[in-house]
Amino acid sequence: MGKGEHLLKIYHSFFERFGPQHWWPGDTPFEVIIGAILTQNTSWKNVERAINSLKASGRFTPKGLYDTPIDILAQLIRSSGYFNIKARRLKNFLFFLFNEYEGDLGAMLKEDGLKLRDKLLKVNGLGPETADSILLYAAGFPIFVVDAYTKRIFSRHGYIKGDADYHQTQTLFMESLPKNEDLYNEYHALIVRVGKDLCKKKPLCRICPIEYDLHKKAKNVIKVGYDW
């Protein structure tokens, strides 16, 4: 069995266990992008509050936020944590949007995916995961989003090295799986869902979540029933 078949098999076992995750939980591409920045190293629940607060302010449009003073913006997104830094990052993105596309988000999203990726990565505050989240979940461009859970799960299973970086991990998926937006969308969301139940104790058991019971006290044991 090739890597792609393994990865698909894992995908199906995750999907069978957890079902569709309905990502991204945002109404518009704009909301997806703002959420992608706010959710950096932060639980989604806290991000939702910040987005609700932005909506309640009546400023939740590209121009509305572009025109909002940064200290006001920081207070509005307070609940998402790192609010001073994130206010700056939102401003950096909005500055980019108005500079390059005259504030026209549709124009930005129509750009060639890989070109847009390069541009986004030059915006201070947008790293590979945030940029790829924007490409996949806002622009619909088929690129695989990698996060800490992805590395943890698939290195424990031996598909990548323990110290594999973002690009190496992404390459595994994109060279093994069909380049399909819907597959990438659901797979990443499922990885996050599974990751939440993963063992974080040290020393890490090698093949979580399959032999998760190595840790007696572990809660939320996942039985995904792999058979290879």
Next chain:
DNA sequence: CACCAGGCAAGTA
């Protein structure tokens, strides 16, 4: 009380 959450940039050696 400690540790984590859908990261990233900047500083240090």
Next chain:
DNA sequence: TACTTGCATGGT
């Protein structure tokens, strides 16, 4: 280049 630290709220 390879590590380390700052950022900060809210949940468990």
